[in-house]
Amino acid sequence: MKLTAQRDGPIIRRHALTTRLTHWLWVICLFFLLLSGLQIFMARPDLYIGQQSGFAFDNSILSIGAGYQNGELVGVTRLFGSSFDTTGWLGAIGNAGTLQPQTFPSWLTVPSYRDLATGRVVHFFFAWVLVGTLLFWLVGSLINRHLSRDILPRGRDVSALPRDMADHARLRLHHRRTYGPLQKLSYFGVLFVALPLMIATGLTMSPGMNAWAPWTLDLFGGRQTARTIHFTVMLLLVLFVAVHIAMVLLAGPFNELRSMVTGRMRVDREEDAA
Secondary structure: OEEEEEOOOOEEEOOOHHHHHHHHHHHHHHHHHHHHHHHHHOOOOEEEOOOOOOOOOOOEEEEEEEEEEOOEEEEEEEEOOEEEEOOOOOOEEEEOOEEEEOOOOHHHOOOOOOOHHHHHHHHHHHHHHHHHHHHHHHHHHHHOOHHHHHHOOOHHHHHHHHHHHHHHHOOOOOOOOOOOHHHHHHHHHHHHHHHHHHHHHHHHOOHHHHHHOOHHHHHOOOHHHHHHHHHHHHHHHHHHHHHHHHHHHHHOHHHHHHHHHOOEEEOOEEEEEO
């Protein structure tokens, strides 16, 4: 005998109001943080390891810029010493049919034009909204037991992880009353590792924070290393969001979105099958 899941089970109350509200606040925050962060990054489109940076130091691991080859403008991205032609995507962007030296396309930044001051205002505003949302979610999830029931991995989740990963690889997606092992580990990693790391490295790049807590520079190996970690975690969060959206589409977008709007979701019907 084994359990087989059929998607004609009951509609249950899956997500509390706190979970739904903070989910959509995170969507808004991460959207504006990404685009405003790229606006800020354009002021110095290089990443370094260590305390120091600049033309006198050869410690950059990423650099996005433009140059000329055979008299034509090209975008050049350097990563760990290797150079790549990224014309049209990074470094040299088409504008009204003409290539212009520009780090990112206009649609990928807020504002769409070069404005570091506005980008910083937008970024810092939504950064603090993100911090407040995370704290609000934590308190609410402790009260409604969403944290202990759905987020914190347990021993049985770890043991069931290989099978759950295999099911996802085969696109055998389940609608359970609680999160599966892969969901738990993914959300735990985002909520308790990625987002706190983004906040901590963001604060470490602040001169005011450095004056108040200089030990943060030692913790992250310098302001430039903190900036590199900040950028790397941003890329990981973008990857998480892309996979998350793909899973929603594959698992049934109507059912998944309903669960995050009304809190109600149709789950699998489990029955014994020979």
